[in-house]
Amino acid sequence: MKVELYGAGKVLKGVLRVPGDKSISHRAIMFSALAEGSTVIEGFLPSADCLSTMAVFQSLGVSIEREGERLRVFGKGLRGLQEAKGALDCGNSGTTMRLMTGILSGQPFPSVLTGDESLCRRPMERVRKPLLEMGAEIHTEGERQTAPLYIYPAKLHACSYESPIASAQVKSAVLLAALSTEGETVYTEPSLSRDHTERMLSVMGADIRTTIEAGGKARIRIKGGATLRPFSGVFTVPGDISSAAYFMAAVFFLPGSELLLQNVGLNPSRTGILEVLSRMGAEYEIRNRRVTGGEETGDLFLRFGNLHGTEISGAIIPRLIDELPILAILGVIAEGETVIKDAAELKVKESNRIRAVVENLQSLGISAFETEDGMRIRGKGGIFPLTGKKVSSYKDHRIAMSFSILGLLCDKTDPMEIEDAECVSISYPTFFEDLEKLLDGNTVL
Known part of the structure; x- marks a missing residue:
C-alpha cells in the first residue's frame, strides 16, 4: 500500500485519544x-x-x-x-x-x-x-x-x-x-x-x-512461586506515548497548531521524549494526572513553536528508544544540529532504523549522516517547503509514521509517497485515518 502525505498550509487542531499502549x-x-x-x-x-x-x-x-x-x-x-x-x-x-x-x-x-x-x-x-x-x-x-x-x-x-x-x-x-x-x-x-x-x-x-x-x-x-491474582475490577490500558509521539511532533510542522492528546501513559521509564522536547524548546502542559493499574497517565497539550537541536545520548536512550526516529525527524526543522548517540539498538529493530532514517533523509536532500551508534541531522532552522518524493518505510511501522509527519511539509501538488505503508498496522492501525481527521479539524476520541 502506498500513501501520499501533504500538509502545507494546514493547521492541526483538535483532541486525540491515542490508542492503547x-x-x-x-x-x-x-x-x-x-x-x-x-x-x-x-x-x-x-x-x-x-x-x-x-x-x-x-x-x-x-x-x-x-x-x-x-x-x-x-x-x-x-x-x-x-x-x-x-x-x-x-x-x-x-x-x-x-x-x-x-x-x-x-x-x-x-x-x-x-x-x-x-x-x-x-x-x-x-x-x-x-x-x-x-x-x-x-x-x-x-x-x-x-x-x-x-x-x-x-x-x-x-x-x-x-x-x-x-x-x-x-x-x-x-x-x-x-x-x-x-x-x-x-x-x-x-x-x-x-x-x-x-x-x-x-x-x-x-x-x-x-x-x-x-x-x-x-x-x-x-x-x-507466587500465584498471580487477576487485576481487580477492570484493567484499563493507558494510551501509548510512542504512538502519541508522532502527533506531538506534527504540531511543530504546522504553524498555528494546537493539540490535546488524551489518556497518554506517563510512566517515567517512557517519558524521555518529553524531556528531549523540553530541551529542544517545545512548550507543553500535562493535565489531569492520574494512576491506573499502577501506571501514571495524563493529558498532553502542545502548541506550535520553534525548536533547536540537541544531543540525545546516554541513560535516556532506553526511555525513548522507539521515539528516536521521530525525534530525528524533528531535528530536520530544528535550529542547529541534532545528534543521536548510544543507540546501536536501533540497528536490530524491524529495520536498521539508523540507516533507514538517514537514507530517506538524504534522498530528500536533507543533511544527515550515519554514525556507528546513531546519526547526525543538520536542521533547517524552521519550516520549509519540501519537494515530495517516494520514501521507503523499510516495512517498519515507526519509519512509515515518522516520514509521514515529515511529509506534512509537502504541498498537495507534490506530496510525499510512503511505500509499504500498511506496516503501521503493527502498532497503530488507524494512524492515517486519525491524522487525516485532525488535519480536517475533527476530534478523534
Whole structure:
C-alpha cells in the first residue's frame, strides 16, 4: 500500500485519544492468562503485534473473548497452559517472542516459537543467554541464534544476572521465567528500561522490588512461586506515548497548531521524549494526572513553536528508544544540529532504523549522516517547503509514521509517497485515518 502525505498550509487542531499502549496491551494479556481467574481489559490495542500475543495464548489453551478494544481473559494459572498443536506464530512481534520464551522455558511441555521473515532475522541470543543460566533448554537456528526457537521442558532455578544492555524485553523474559523457580532471582541492567512488567506483576501479587543504585544501575529482585491474582475490577490500558509521539511532533510542522492528546501513559521509564522536547524548546502542559493499574497517565497539550537541536545520548536512550526516529525527524526543522548517540539498538529493530532514517533523509536532500551508534541531522532552522518524493518505510511501522509527519511539509501538488505503508498496522492501525481527521479539524476520541 502506498500513501501520499501533504500538509502545507494546514493547521492541526483538535483532541486525540491515542490508542492503547502496545507494551502494556501485550503484558495485560500475558499476565492475565497466567493469573488464577478472569480479567477484563479495556483500551486494548488491536494491532497486529498484540493480536499475535492473543493468538499465541489461545493456542496454549487460554480462552479470550474480544469485543473491539475490550477483552476478557480467563486465566489458567502459571501451570495451566496446554501444549500447542503446532508452532506458535509471533508474527512480527519481538515482544511476543522474547517474553513468551521466558514463560515457556519453565513449562512441562515443548514449544516452538516462530514468526515472519523480519522477526526471524532479529537477534534472540540476548534473551536465550540468561535463560540458559537459569537451566532452560532453548535451541535456535544458525550462527546468528535466530528464530525459530525450540524450547524444551526444564527445571529452572533462580539466578543472578547482570545484563550488558538495558532491554525491557530481556528483563521481562527473565522475570517471567523466575516465576517458575524457587528462591530469588536478581536482574541488573545498566539503567532502568521500561518497567511495565515490574509494576503489573507487583499489582498482581508477585514479590518484586526495584532499587536504583549509584551510577544509575537498576537491580530488580523477584521471588519465585507466587500465584498471580487477576487485576481487580477492570484493567484499563493507558494510551501509548510512542504512538502519541508522532502527533506531538506534527504540531511543530504546522504553524498555528494546537493539540490535546488524551489518556497518554506517563510512566517515567517512557517519558524521555518529553524531556528531549523540553530541551529542544517545545512548550507543553500535562493535565489531569492520574494512576491506573499502577501506571501514571495524563493529558498532553502542545502548541506550535520553534525548536533547536540537541544531543540525545546516554541513560535516556532506553526511555525513548522507539521515539528516536521521530525525534530525528524533528531535528530536520530544528535550529542547529541534532545528534543521536548510544543507540546501536536501533540497528536490530524491524529495520536498521539508523540507516533507514538517514537514507530517506538524504534522498530528500536533507543533511544527515550515519554514525556507528546513531546519526547526525543538520536542521533547517524552521519550516520549509519540501519537494515530495517516494520514501521507503523499510516495512517498519515507526519509519512509515515518522516520514509521514515529515511529509506534512509537502504541498498537495507534490506530496510525499510512503511505500509499504500498511506496516503501521503493527502498532497503530488507524494512524492515517486519525491524522487525516485532525488535519480536517475533527476530534478523534
